[in-house]
Amino acid sequence: MSAPNTTIDAIYKTDALIAEDIDAYLETHQHKSLLRFITCGSVDDGKSTLIGRLLYDSKMIFEDQLEALQSDSKRVGTQGQDIDFALLVDGLAAEREQGITIDVAYRFFATEKRKFIVADCPGHEQYTRNMVTGASTADLAVILIDARKGVLVQTRRHSYLAKLIGIKNIVLAVNKMDLIGYSQATYEAIVADYMSFAASIGIDHFTAIPISGFKGDNITANSPNTPWYHGAPLIEHLETVEIDLVSDQAKPLRMPVQWVNRPNLDFRGFSGLIATGSVKPGDAIRVLPSGKTSTVSKIVTLDKELDEAVAGQSVTICFADEIDCSRGDVIAAADAPPEVSNQFESTIVWLDDDPLHVGRAYWLKLGTQLVSATVQEPKYTVNVNTMEHLAAKTLELNAIGVVELATDKPIVFEAYADNRALGGFILIDKITNRTVGAGMLHFSLRRAQNVHWQPTDITREAHAGLKNQKPCVLWFTGLSGSGKSTIANEVEKQLNLMNRHTFLLDGDNVRHGLNKDLGFTEADRIENIRRVGEVAKLMADAGLIVLTAFISPFRAEREMVRKMLPEGEFIEIFVDTPLEVAEARDVKGLYKKARSGALKNFTGIDSPYEAPENPEIRVNTVEMTVQEAAEHIIKQILPLK
Structure with missing residues (x-):
């Protein structure tokens, strides 16, 4: 019976040793610094291949992944023992089919000295938006250049964006050196060309490295194929480059509030990620934009209280005083607030x-x-x-x-x-x-x-009270020829008979004066409605009932005007007339001109009309006469006080 017990004891001891090794490994990795970097450049410069090589050389590929990679490499045509490392990163089916990167691929790997998160950014110009996404959180950018092609448009674009986004550490990786016979002259010419461009956009320092992502030259160790290169290999540079974290902690406190933490009536704190600076209990803080001040009573995380929190930490801060603070506010140092x-x-x-x-x-x-x-x-x-x-x-x-x-x-x-x-x-x-x-x-x-808002003693309520009416904006919208102006005119006549103070802003009339400088492009239409909205708001402030008759084809601009006014004062009236009916009327002959091509950007023909989805009032001019439509509208807006 002793043998089995001995075996079991040995298994327990082995498991314990393995557990200790795992704990030691996790402890070691927990305290490693983290570098976020991107690879970018032009199409087919070898970005995905480089990342695949980094993952492979840092032993971050599992056995089953390696087998699948070898199989996929053979299927796509890689010969012999070589591996197509790009397949490790190009995960989308479309990427593998086309042999290009479309989306940003994020990968994690680690070495003995540092942890890394790398974003593989697309090279195609149409996916520049993806590159901006990947670069937004990066500490370093690896700009790849195909040694056969030199500096290209996307090389310049990505370099400029990296500089614009604030990436201070730039690595110029001249890739595919194996395809030019490891020519030192070609490499130096490319570096000189890039240096000239970099200086023009304000990049005063970068590290140039000749590499081959496919062959592994100067990736993890200096290559015998480039004896003339005396700098560090890429991975060594990534392990040792300085990350500018200390300066963030030295700046004044800034913590955008993500949410108000209120698990019970006895606790109220404000949670978020500290962007810059540090904070301790007792520190004076200011909440912006309100400007209210207090002091920090305590700082807590999920499982403990902290004596101090610094940039990069997610915490909950509690105040000594009950002051207003909510999501979107910023907690800042009281004596050094942001603008x-x-x-x-x-x-x-x-x-x-x-x-x-x-x-x-x-x-x-x-x-x-x-x-x-x-x-x-x-x-x-x-x-x-x-x-x-x-x-x-x-x-x-x-x-x-x-x-x-x-x-x-x-x-x-x-x-x-x-x-x-x-x-x-x-x-x-x-x-x-x-x-x-x-x-x-x-x-x-x-x-x-x-420029500050000047307060006045006579309020909009006083203006409305003097006129004995409730101000509002009746916003008529619909296609050209739908009957907006005719119906709006009839509504104003009936309101006038009721002794209401009104003013009608008509689309054509406004373009004779206030908006005579505007055309009919989409941008001009937007500005046209913005100006009219501002005028309508001022008239409503004066206590008037304002009627506007404009095509106003875009929902976004109608919603913009709605938000200018107090709740309930913007009344959208959709003059609902089918296009064929409006075109058949064609009172001004505009549809005929638009159909012939003589009139460009005409709503309903070659410029869109976005019908209201939930208007306050809808009138159908096919089923109603002008008189009936006007009476229907007035019934809907009564009482006027």
Whole structure:
């Protein structure tokens, strides 16, 4: 009976040793620093192959993965014992079929000295938006160049974006050296060419390494094929490059609030990731944008209280006083708060197939803050090849432009160069919910600080009371020829007979004066409605019942005007007339011109009309006369006080 017991004891001892080894391994890796980096460059420069090689050489591939990789390599045509390392990263079926990278692929690996998260970014220009996504959190960028092709357009574009996004560590990896016979002269010519370009965009330092991702030259060890190269191999450089974390901790405290932690009535804290600085119990803090102050009573995590928390930690901070603080606010050092503003200069990288609609309201998300924002016509766009500043009316896909933008309420920010967390934002289309742009705030515009709202003693309520009516905006929308102006005119006549104070803003009339400088492009239509909305708001403030008769084809702009007014004062009236009926009327002969091609950007023909989804009032001019439609509208809006 002793033998089995001895065997069991040996198994237990072996399991214990294995457990100790695992614990020791995890403990060692837990305290390693983490480097996030991206690989980018032009199409087929070997980015995916390089990452696959790094994973393979760092022994981060399981046996079954290696077998599948070898099998896939044979299937796609790799000969002999060679492995197509790109297949480790190109996970999408479309990527494998085309032999290109489409999406950003994130991979984790580790060496004895450091942990890494690497993002493999697509090289095609149409997927530049994916590269921006991968670069947004990176500490280092590996810019790959095919040694046979040299510096290309995408090399320049990705380098410029890396600089723009604030990546300070750049590695120039001249790849496929094996295909040019490891020529030192070719390598040095490429480095010199890149150095000239880098200097022009403000990259004053980069590390150049000649490599072959496929053959493994200068990846984990110096290659005998490049005896003239005396620098470190790529992996050694990645292990030893300095990450600028200390400076973040030395900056003043900034913590965007993600949520209010209230598990019970006895606890109320504010949770988030500390972007910069450090905080201790007893520190004075300021909550922005309100400006309320308090002191920190305690700092907690999931399982313990902390004596101090620093940049990079996710914590819950409790205050000594009951002050208002919610998601989107920023907890900052009381004596060194960030700025608050609502107008900015910024650089935007446009990421959507549809161009920027100047004047249209988009959602702007900066950290945990979400506000409505409008973008003005670009000051200029940047040609990444020549660094020229080019005039532009809008931003197309992948364009990089400097613009002014305004938010509907003040936000807490810092210049992107000083703080990524409070300076980097995305723009989201309100209708489609697509992310359409990524931007970097530079500074607040002086007019945002110098122009203030002047309070007046006579309120809008007083204006309305004097007229004995409730102000509102009756917003008539519909196709050209639907009957908007005719019905609006009839409604105003009936309101006038009821002794109501009104004013009618008609689309054609407004274009004779206020908007005579605007055409009928999509951008001009947006600006047309924005101006009319501002005028209608002022008239409603004066206590009037305002009627507007405009095609106003886009839901986003009608919604923009709705948000200008107090709840319940914007009444959308859809004059619902089928296109064929409106075209048959063709009172002004516009449809005929549009059909012949003589009139461009005509709504319903070659420019879209987005019908209201939930209008307050709908009138059908096929079923109703003008008189009946007017009476129906007035019944719906009564009582007027």
